Amino acid sequence: MRRRVSLLVAATTSVVLLAFLLPASALVARVAEARALDAARVQLQLLVPAVGLDSRAEVAAGPVALSDGGRLAVRWSDGTWLGAEGVLGDDPAPAGAEVRETDDGTHLLQPVRREGGTAVLEVFVPEAELRAGVAETRLVLGGLGLVLLLLALGVADRVARSLTRPVTDLARTAHRLGSGDLSARVVPDGPDEVREVGTALNRLATRIGELLADEREAAADLAHRLRTPLTALRLDVEALPPGHRERLQEDVDALSRGVDEVVAEARRPVREGLGAGSDAAAVVAERVRFWSVLAEEEHRPLTVDVPTGAVPVRVAEADLGAAVDALLGNVFAHTPEGTGCAVSVGPRQGGGALVVVRDAGPGLPVAGVVRGRSGGGSTGLGLDIARRTAEGAGGGLRIDSSPAGTAVALELGPPG
Template sequence: MRRRITLLVAATTSVVLLAFLLPASALVARVAEARALDAGRVQLQLLVPTVGLDAREEVVAGPLALSDGRRLAVRWSDGTWLGTVGVLGDDPAPAGAEQRETDEGTYLLQPVRREGGTAVLEVFVPAAELRAGVPGTRSVLAGLGLALLLLALLVADRVARSLTRPVTELATTAHRLSGGDLSARVTPSGPADVREVGAAVNRLAGRIGELLADEREAAADLAHRLRTPLTALRLDVEALPAADRERLAADVDALGRGVDEVIAEARRPVREGLGAGCDAAAVVAERVLFWAVLAEEERRPLTVDVPEGPFPVRVAGADLRAAVDAVLGNVFAHTPEGIGLHVAVRLREGGGAVVTVRDDGPGLPVAAVARGRSGSGSTGLGLDIARRTAEGSGGALRLASASGGTQVTLEFGAPPA
C-alpha cells in the first residue's frame, strides 16, 4: 500500500510538472527568438531615416557587421548592394516589412521608398542568437522539476508511512492471533476506518478467548461427570465372575484412559492452532521404537527409513504421536502375525513431511478403502484420527491397498514462517 501511494503521487506529480515545464520550455524558446528579432528590427528602424535622406556615405561609413553575429546589408534604389549581397538578391523589393527564415537564421527585410526608387534594408539574425540562453534556461527548468518531484516523493513516502503503519500493525496482530497468541491486541491508530477495524479485531480476539475457555470448561465438566458412572461400572465389573471380569475390566480401563485423555485435552491452556509444530522425524522414530517391541514379539520384519531431521511440520507433537500410533496400531490389529511392516519419512514438496506406513498383508477390502469416511466420522479402521490430523495441518491422507499389502501415506504441512 505504501508503495502504491508513492507511485500514485509520483505519477500525478510527473503529469503536473510536464504540463508546466513543456509549455514553459516552449515559451522560453519563443521569448529568446522574439528578443533577437526585436533587436534586429530596432537596428533596421535606426537606418531607415539615413537611407530615406539618401545619406549613402553615412551608410557606407557605418558598421555593416552588428553585435551577436548579426549582419547588415543595404540594396540601394539603383540595385547595388552595400555590404554582403543579401537573401533578396535581384528580386523585386517587398511591399512591406518581411521576414524570411533559412537554416542559417532569419532575414529581416525593410523597404524604404525614395524619389529614385525603393531601397531595401536587410538584417541577418543567426540561428545561434535566436536560441541564445535557451539550453541553460531549459536545464534550470529540468533541475527545478526534478527537485520538485523528489520533494513530492519524500512527502508522499512520509504520508504513506503514517497511513500504512497502523495497517501493518493490524496485520501483525492478526498473524499472532492466527498463530495461537490470543493475548495479541491492536493499539488503534491511524485513520478512523483503520481504528474501527483494530477495535473490531480486539473484540474478536477477546470473544475467541471466551469461546475457547467455555469449550474447555464444558469438555472438562463432561469428562468429570463421566468419572462417577465409570467408577460405578468398574465396581460392578469387580463383582462379576472371573471369566467375564478380566474382559470387561480391560474395556473399562480403555474407557477410563479415553476419559483421561479428554480431560487432559480440555486442560490445555491455549490451543496450538497454526503455531503448533514438531519434528516429524523425531516423533516417528520414537513411536517406531515403541512398536518395535511388539513387532519383535509377533515376529514381524520391521524396516525403518527415517533420515536425520529436522522435518518440521505444523502438528503438535502429541497429535502426531496419536496419528502414528493409530496407523501402526491398525496394522497390528488387522494383519496376521509375521506380516512385514515398512515405515518411512521424507520431505514433502513445498515444505512439511510425508510419513508412509506399508504392510505386506493381504490388503484391505475394496469397500473399506473406497469408504474413507463414514457418516459417523470414522473410517472403521482406526484411520480417522490420522486423517483429521493430516488435514488439519494442511496435508492429506492417502490409502492404497492391493493383494500385496496396504500403504497409508500421511502428508503434513509445514509450520508458518
C-alpha cells in the same frame, strides 16, 4: 496498494508537468525569437537617420563598415549595394517594413526615402541568435520537472506507506492467529476504517480464545462426570463370576483410559498444540521403540526409516505421538500376528514431513476405513486421530490399500 498509489501519482504528476512544460518550452522559443527581432528593429531605427541624411561614402564608411559579420546591408537609391548583397536583390523596394525568412535566419527590410530615390536598409538575424538560450532554458525546465516528479513520488510513497503499513500489520496478525498464536494482537493504526478493522480483529481473537477455553472446560467437566458411573461399572464387573469378569474388566480398563485421555486433552492449555512444532523424525523413532516390544512378542518384523537430521513439522509432539500410536495400533489390532510393518519419515515437498506406516496384511477397503463423517467424523479404526492431526498441521491423510498390504501416509506441514 503502495505500488498502485505511486503509479497513480506518477501518472498524474507527469500529465500536469507535460501540460506545463510543453507550453513553457514553446513560449521560451517565441520569447527568444522576439527578443532577437526586437533588437534588430531597434538597430534599424537607429540607422534610418544616417541612411536618409548622410552621403553614400559616409554610410559605406560608417554603419556598413562597422556591421558585425555582414549583418547590415544597404541598397542605395541607384540600386547598388553597400557591403554584401542582401536578400532583396534587384526586387523593387518594399512600401514599408518587411520581414523575410530564409534557411539561415531572418532578414528585416526597412525602406528609407532620400533625395533621388529610395534606399533599403537590411538587417540579418542568424538562426542561432533566434534560438539563443532556448536549449539551456529547456534543460532547466526539464530538470525542474524531473525534480518535481521525484518529489511527488517521494511524498506519494510516504503516504502510501502510511496507508499500507497498518494493512500489512493486520495481515501479519491474522496469519499468526491462523497458525495458532492466539496471543497475537494488532495495534490499531492508519485511517479510521483500518483502525476499526484492527479493533474488530483483536475482539475476534479474544473471543476465539474464550470459546476454546469454554469448550475444553466443558469437555473436562463431561469427562469427570463419566468417572462416577465408570467406577460403579468397575465395581459391578468385579462382582461377576470369574468366567466373564476378565473380559469385561479389559473393556472397562479401555474405557477408563479413553476417559483419562479426554481429561488430559481438556486440561491442556489452549495455545498448546495450536501452531506448535516438533521434530517428526525424533517423535516417530521414539514411538517405534515403544511398539517394538509388542512387535517382538508377536514376532512382527518392524522396520523404521527416519533421517538423521531434524524434520520440523507444525504439530505438537504429544499430538504427533498419538497419531503414530493410532496408526501402529491399527496394524497390531487388525492384522494377524507375524505380519510385518514398516514406518518411514521423509521431507515433504514445500516443507514439513511425510510419515508413512505400511503393513503386509490382507488389506482394507478404503471406503470401509474412512466412513461418512457423521457427528464427530470417527473412522471407527482410530484413524480419525491421525486425520485430524494431519489436517491441523496443514496436511492430510492418504490411505492406499491392496491385497498386498495397506499404507497410511500422514502429510504434515512445516512450522508456521
